[in-house]
Amino acid sequence: MNANVSIQSYGLVAEFDTPGDAMRAASSIRDAGFRKWDVHTPFPVHGLDAAMGIKNSPVGWFTFFGGCTGYTTGMLMIWFMNGFDYKIVVGGKPLFSPFYAFPVCYELTILFAAFATLIGMCFLNRLPRLYHPLLKNRRFAAVTHDKFFVVIETADPKYSPVETRKLLETAGSRHIELIEE
Amino acid sequence: MSSHAISASPAAGANSGVNPLWAKLPLILIVVGGLGAAFDAFTNSAQFGYSYLTAFMFFLSLCLGSLFLVLMHHLFDAGWSVPIRRFLEHIAFLLPVMGLLFLPIAFLAKTIYPWMTIDPHTDHALHAKVALFNTKAFYVVAAALFAIWTLLTYKLRAWSLKQDQTGSAECTKALRKWAAGGIFIFAFSLTLAAIYWMKSIQHQFFSTMYGVYYFAGSVWTTLATAYVIALAMKATGRIPVLHRRQFHDLGQLLLVFTVFYAYIHFSQYFLIWNAAVPEETFWYVLREKGTWWYVGMIIIFGHFLVPFLSLLRIDAKLKIGLMVPLGLWAWLMHYCDMQFNVMPHFHPDGLALCLTDLSCVAFIGGVLAFVFLKYFNRHAPYPQKDPRFAESIAGSESHD
Numbered sequence: 001m002n003a004n005v006s007i008q009s010y011g012l013v014a015e016f017d018t019p020g021d022a023m024r025a026a027s028s029i030r031d032a033g034f035r036k037w038d039v040h041t042p043f044p045v046h047g048l049d050a051a052m053g054i055k056n057s058p059v060g061w062f063t064f065f066g067g068c069t070g071y072t073t074g075m076l077m078i079w080f081m082n083g084f085d086y087k088i089v090v091g092g093k094p095l096f097s098p099f100y101a102f103p104v105c106y107e108l109t110i111l112f113a114a115f116a117t118l119i120g121m122c123f124l125n126r127l128p129r130l131y132h133p134l135l136k137n138r139r140f141a142a143v144t145h146d147k148f149f150v151v152i153e154t155a156d157p158k159y160s161p162v163e164t165r166k167l168l169e170t171a172g173s174r175h176i177e178l179i180e181e
Numbered sequence: 182m183s184s185h186a187i188s189a190s191p192a193a194g195a196n197s198g199v200n201p202l203w204a205k206l207p208l209i210l211i212v213v214g215g216l217g218a219a220f221d222a223f224t225n226s227a228q229f230g231y232s233y234l235t236a237f238m239f240f241l242s243l244c245l246g247s248l249f250l251v252l253m254h255h256l257f258d259a260g261w262s263v264p265i266r267r268f269l270e271h272i273a274f275l276l277p278v279m280g281l282l283f284l285p286i287a288f289l290a291k292t293i294y295p296w297m298t299i300d301p302h303t304d305h306a307l308h309a310k311v312a313l314f315n316t317k318a319f320y321v322v323a324a325a326l327f328a329i330w331t332l333l334t335y336k337l338r339a340w341s342l343k344q345d346q347t348g349s350a351e352c353t354k355a356l357r358k359w360a361a362g363g364i365f366i367f368a369f370s371l372t373l374a375a376i377y378w379m380k381s382i383q384h385q386f387f388s389t390m391y392g393v394y395y396f397a398g399s400v401w402t403t404l405a406t407a408y409v410i411a412l413a414m415k416a417t418g419r420i421p422v423l424h425r426r427q428f429h430d431l432g433q434l435l436l437v438f439t440v441f442y443a444y445i446h447f448s449q450y451f452l453i454w455n456a457a458v459p460e461e462t463f464w465y466v467l468r469e470k471g472t473w474w475y476v477g478m479i480i481i482f483g484h485f486l487v488p489f490l491s492l493l494r495i496d497a498k499l500k501i502g503l504m505v506p507l508g509l510w511a512w513l514m515h516y517c518d519m520q521f522n523v524m525p526h527f528h529p530d531g532l533a534l535c536l537t538d539l540s541c542v543a544f545i546g547g548v549l550a551f552v553f554l555k556y557f558n559r560h561a562p563y564p565q566k567d568p569r570f571a572e573s574i575a576g577s578e579s580h581d
Binding site for chain 1 (some may be wrong): 450493494
């Protein structure tokens with residue numbers, strides 16, 4: 001190991017005992033104007049989005065355009081196959097009509113929308129991610145059990161080693177730790 | 182447990198903040214619409230009959246749709262819909278009034294329904310359906326439908342009003358029982374009504390989806406209407422316990438029924454198109470002639486695509502600037518849908534809107550609004566002692 005390599009710190013982790021405490025801390029951090037921070041809880045907490053000031057996720061746009069792509073693909077595919085490339089008259093119907101093509105297009109709409117949602121979600125969350133500094137922390141393992149954690153990254157422009165720690169203390173955390181990268 | 186939440190918001194000031202013109206509007210509609218419609222009834226009884234039927238089926242949708250939402254509330258033991266339940270009960274209990282308003286249709290039935298004057302021995306389709314389509318059955322079924330709707334909606338409202346007084350669990354249990362039986366009655370009676378009064382104008386037609394089709398459009402229109410009524414009730418302070426949650430859920434259900442209606446109507450068309458059996462296709466062939474084709478397009482794009490795209494975003498359901506115009510739009514679209522079902526037989530060349538159509542809508546709408554306001558002002562504006570009342574408004578204070 002090269003001792004000259006400076007070890008970067010990742011962020012401050014503050015532990016809370018109840019969802020209410022974490023929620024109040026989240027509100028005060030939101031009001032203080034932090035941007036690179038997160039709250040980790042063992043289960044979904046209603047109202048946390050509002051307390052953190054998180055807006056509606058843009059993942060819906062991926063879903064919408066995925067759906068549009070699916071619909072168009074279905075129509076083009078069926079038109080190409082039945083109305084253009086290999087024409088067969090079935091039941092005296094027109095070679096191509098959006099009516100009989102619709103059920104397939106509708107299903108492709110759903111399929112592509114679902115794919116786009118999944119891929120969009122992974123993209124926005126920068127997943128898959130094989131390493132995360134928080135996972136080194138022993139105490140953080142309790143997040144899957146009964147503890148609530150607020151993490152403020154050192155990369156946040158508002159971050160200051162003293163002030164941010166003080167903010168978390170005032171918010172009621174009894175255990176605050178600096179996590180290394 | 183819920184008393185503390187109610188005590189802060191009694192029904193006081195029910196008449197505050199209402200423009201006197203609005204209060205008089207139902208009477209104006211009754212007089213103007215009634216005179217117009219009565220004049221047409223004597224000068225052109227066939228046009229009047231179909232126009233009146235269109236308006237009647239339009240408003241029947243609202244009553245049956247409200248009945249459905251009340252039934253759903255009890256069946257799912259829902260919490261969110263407690264604040265909107267009372268005015269829905271009132272709208273559902275307009276069904277006995279609809280029974281009186283049915284009289285012109287009963288008198289003009291022979292003019293409206295061709296099968297009533299056709300000899301079944303000369304018409305195979307009619308002969309096959311004669312058990313249903315005979316004059317006696319028509320009147321017996323109509324009487325039975327209104328009797329059963331009156332009983333059901335009366336009971337659902339009476340027990341709910343009793344709950345306001347006693348707050349006992351007995352009321353909730355009785356309401357659940359009526360709802361459990363009522364949902365079956367609802368499904369059968371609505372289907373019969375749609376078949377007898379609307380589909381039988383062209384008695385040769387077959388569609389097993391016709392009842393569901395009318396149902397989907399009805400609930401869709403009712404949800405849009407309930408949203409606008411709820412907004413008005415909140416704005417005038419009559420139902421202060423309405424919060425973001427009620428509006429969001431109503432908006433969400435509106436999106437659901439936008440899709441459901443499109444699904445049902447598409448399925449009906451698609452199956453008929455695919456099978457290409459003349460006994461079924463003639464119904465749509467007629468509706469693709471003349472300007473009816475454009476009405477069909479309006480239904481595809483206006484009844485489905487426009488509301489669907491505008492309601493997709495989660496925040497759209499809470500935007501008053503979008504939802505109020507959409508509520509009016511829903512009325513227009515549902516009325517188009519009713520015209521599309523009733524009128525092509527009488528006006529095969531295309532849509533022929535006339536003053537009679539407007540008079541009939543005004544008259545029936547005026548009568549219903551008048552009775553509704555009477556009901557509404559007489560009782561508490563929302564359920565007072567529902568066990569789920571506190572739940573329905575819980576958590577709304579923080580982000581109203």
